Amino acid sequence: MLSSWKHSPAVRWVLLLLFVVLFYFSLAPHVLPTTYDIEPGKRSDRDVIAPNAKEDKKRTLAAQELAAEQVEPLYTVVSLKGDALLEQIFKRIEQLNQDDQVTEQNKVNIYRSEIPQSYHDYVDRFAQLNRGNDAYNDTLLEDMAQGAKDQAYRLPEETYYKLPSLSAEQLTEMRDVAVVIVKKLMGEGLRDAETARSKVAELVNASTLTDRKSREIVQELARFAIMPNRFLNKEATNEAKVAAKEETPPVMIKQGDVVVKKGDIVTLENYEMFSDFNWLQDKKTYWPQFGLLLLSLLFVIVIYSYMEKGATPGGAKYSNAQFVMLWLIYLLNLLAMEIVQLTQTDTMPFVGYLAPTAMGAMLIAILLDVPLAVVSSFLFAIAGSVIFNTSTDAIFDFNFGFVIAVVSFAAIFGIHRAGQRSTILKAGIMASLFGSASVLAIVMLGELPQKSELVLTVAFAFASGLLTSILVIGLMPFFEVSFGILSALKLVELSNPNHPLLRKLLTETPGTYHHSVMVGNLSEAAAEAIGANGLLCRVGSFYHDIGKTKRPSYFIENQSNMENPHDHIEPKLSKSIIIAHARDGVEMLKAHNIPKPIRDIAEQHHGTTFLAFFYHKAVKQAEEEGVDPDFTEDDFRYPGPKAQSKEAAIVGIADSVEAAVRSLRSPSVEQVETMIAKIIKGRLDDGQLSDCDLTLKELDKIAQTLKETVIGIFHSRIEYPEEVKSKERLA
Template sequence: MDKLQQNFIRVRKLLDITFFRILFFVLLGIALYGGLFSNVKPEKMDISLFSVAEKTIRSPGTVEDKKSTEKKREEAADQVQDVYTLKKEYTQNRVDLITSIFNAASEVNDEVKESGKKQDASSADHLTEVSIEDKVSMLKGKLTSTVTKDLSNLVFTALVQSGKDELSIAKDLTVTAINNVMTKRIPSDEVENAKKRVEEELRYSTLNDNLRSASIELGRYAVIQNEFYDPAATEELRQQASESVEPVKILQGQIIVEEGELINQEIFRQLKLVGLLNNEKAYKPFIGLAVLIVIFITALYYYFYQMKLLPEKRQTFLLLFGIIFIMTIALMKIMSLLQVYNYSWIGYLFPATMAGLLLKILIDEKLAILSSIIFSICGSILFNEGVTGTLNFSEGIYILFSALAGILFLSNQNHRSKILQAGLFAAFINLMTILALLFLPNGQFSSVEYGYFFIAALVSGIGSAVLTIGFLPFFEASFSILSTMRLIELSNPNHPLLRKILMEAPGTYHHSVMVANLAESACEAIGANGLLARVGSYYHDIGKTRRPNFFIENQLHRENPHDRLTPEKSANIIIAHVLDGAAILKKDHMPKEIIEIAEQHHGTSLLKFFYHKAMQNNAEVREEDFRYPGPKAQSKESAVVGIADSVEAAVRSLNNPTPELIEDLVRKIVSDRLQDGQLNECDLTLKEIETVSHTLCETLKGIFHSRIEYPEFTKKVVKQA
């Protein structure tokens, strides 16, 4: 184990260098790419045209069939009928034309009458009558050549021979008939029928025969085609019909060819379209996988980059994470290879909670959640056998829920004994998740298959807990990691070393408990590890068990042995408890952080009592001989434990500790430590030191608060009569 730790230390030192740290993440990405490569590689199918399919083939993804889409759009456009537009203005134009003809006839008759009146007034001898032919000529002169050419002379003759009232009636009847017919659509092939309808309307009018015939001819002449083909509107409708057609898609999971079916040209085209033919040169899945892994690695690199930890601890966590990450992916890959046996439940056996529990306990809850998301996506790729597409979403959801269940269960449960409970809780969540995933798509499974799924869920949850318990000691010992669970175990009063302090130095034990309370509250106030400070306080004076009677808290009104010793020897005995404590802790293989607190809680401070006593006897005493060997406090926890140790001992020595005395004493001790340089090597800020001082004062005031003096009750003897 020592050799393994040395190798880890060498690798950890390399990770301090930015180049090797980046290289570490690159290698992590390459390993992940290698594990997932075969699961995204497109399946190569040896299929030829007009051969018989050996198995049912489904589409691996959703693809638009552009050829079928275009064909359907053409069919939709062809089904659109031609658009014909009704020209309503044609009706008014033709009515106006016929009206103008009748008006022109009336004007001719009026002009002839006016001319006759003038002749009567001038001379009756020269009276000449206007002939019908002249009237017709006059009428034609008022009309266009087209009208005069299209209409027969019988029409003009009948009009000029009719009176004003007759013309008015004929005009109204003719216009009405034209309106009735031309308000309806008249295509080119219905013009003659429309003319006949006008003729039928006018045939039974009360007009005289000549005028009726003229009206009929004028009506037929007026009726023309008023419905015409509209190419623009037709094209617009065809375009709309074409665009309304939804794209034809070959959906993911859609059966392209059934087993035993002949592969015709259409099926062959579809197989080629979805990428199942000639896919040995497919590169998109590999690019997609590379991009996905780059996202994963970038997220992980950023997470470790922004971790506010000492470089040594951050690199330790990085190396530990890399091992757990590779181990999890490797286990997932091995289990995915068992899918060749067509067991649909094999992926649910994977201990999905294990990695999350290990990372939560050993490193950090946020990293555990981030890693669980990554593992769930990787699992959906690795366990994709028997599903269409690259991702098995059911497996991914299962892994994510299982991992989160274990992580969240341990959020406030840090005892090692709770790991098994977390596994059982994860197994319950696994059962619920599988139940949901099987029932949502209305899956049809036999009772035996349901049994396999549920057993896999239980094995996954409980197996995760068992593996976590098995791996934890290895990682804690190999990486010298002091986890929260380990700290809680060390704080157990039944721990052999704590029982040793209690039995051999009870005063020191009580002092250590008091220091633990002070140090924990102060560390939590500044954001340091309060639990580490508490546990470190329990063991910081274990060296006093070598010579418990030489420390005042254990003398219990006995004679002080220092009264018989020289100051130099007494100082050596007191100083030795630091070295003895470190030796005892190292022998018992205690965590490095606990040993460091025991070594550093006095730093290189001066034993003032014995130093001044020696100065009274010998003026040439060296100050260095009365200082602790150190080192000075290197962490916030060590510094706070040292301050709390001095403060507790000093306040205990007060006969009547008042809040004012306590505050003055605490600030004097902290000031002395600052001036003596005992806090120079830790990262405590002045603001944090002030917070520590205030917290210690408040805690001590609560411990040494004033109490009510209860009066004595005298017993009175009641004499019986």
């Protein structure tokens, strides 16, 4: 009943609630605002300090409006060319004046109709051609067309009567003068065409034209061709105002600013500001609390989803004891963050890099599961980005989150399958190097600090990894003893020949001990070939037949120079003795507090295999006695369970292979290969591998590795093809 809590759903829900509480209270001081009980018109009995930085939106808005008002209107010079219009008009006059078929009055009428219209057509055509041009927006083109038309010059009536009498030579001379004048006056950019038109007469009089009529006509046509070409760009001006607003820095009330001093009257403005910021107790909102609770629940959902659903197919789910251990690891890691955060200041935020943030990920990788450590690394990174955030602009500072993720992943990679305690120190050094590199990268991507600050930042990050390894080495024995965890370090300790059970195995059953060592060599090589836990296979092999120490003489490897006792007892009794060694082994391992994965290997390495020899012996005995067998094949099978893990299955296969090879006098390579294939096929056909997740491809690798290892171990006993052929020739 005492162990029932480990799988109790009620306990599981309590533990999940404890996770929520842990996350909530770890992050609460960093995200939940402080509130005050103040009233307008009354004196404050204490300094009212801004609990966090807030933007004073009213003052910020006023500053933005002021910045927008100070933006000067933006004008754009449009490439309207009055000289081009002049060229067009002079060309038409020259063409029409040369036509003798048109009377002078008709020419006057044509000029009166076409010349004013040419101005409007030129402006409209320019606007049409430039639509879609990046240089001019549609609003500008519309304003340009309307503005140019509003400032159009009206030619005097007498000018139309003067045009038909002009000769080609006069028109050429007049055109050259008019074009130069229009270019000059429009080249500076005109907002008001009349200002430029007032200068035309002076420029014409200073020209080379001597004929009075020519000068008068040039003056009028030049004035006509001059048009405004500098217009207010409303869109650009509005964009400039928007940019000015955006570039206006927000007016901030900094965290820690004394908004109202003790003894001062609380003004209505102060009160309204605190009300807007939800800093008043009577205006307190509980949305931040709900938000933090939701974030804590999301953290727990991630952990629960992985631990409940993330187990390998056929694998056992995590027990409540493992949940408790995980909760303690999270508590220690978050507590370490909080302690280091207390030393942080606004001027020294980089102190946060000293926190041993990879400690939790490293402990989880060693004691529980590497994928779970990866998941936890993300959660620690998010929590750390909240805890170490010194900025008031956001809840998270992902500079710290990035560094925490990097050092955690580096530590996980470095500690993966640790076999010695020195591996923890190596993983800590790796975390130090990657942490320093990530911090240096972040610093170089931003504004470079002073040299002394840069050195301290990198030094703190480096020290974090070393501190992590020291803490992990110190905490490992606590978790291993308290929870009976089978870590790689624990496996190495269990493989010590001085362990009481291994000494018992060696002294009382030397044959079984030698057999177990050989199975360990075979299973470790096979497991590592497919990426399984080779160290667990080796140590599990050392203990898998520990139950044989109860009746050592009934097992063939211990029967040197003695008669086989099975020859004188009933097959059913022999079967019971043989089968019992697995059960006896589990009981002995439990009594010595050997971790469950090793007990599972001892219990599952035979699965539900069939004791064919004793079954057929019993059948033969029944036939000799002339009675019908009162038993079935199932009565001569191991009780199981079948192998539930790759490691248990591999040890079972290696156990059979070692025993089979030992039974052969001078096996050849072909015999070894055939024998291994037969053993694996027999286990497959018998369904012994149906509960573990070994694939056919992995079984092929196991067979190949076992063959190579057997040849290496029993090298002197195995005959190679060349040796066989030479013996045949000698015979």
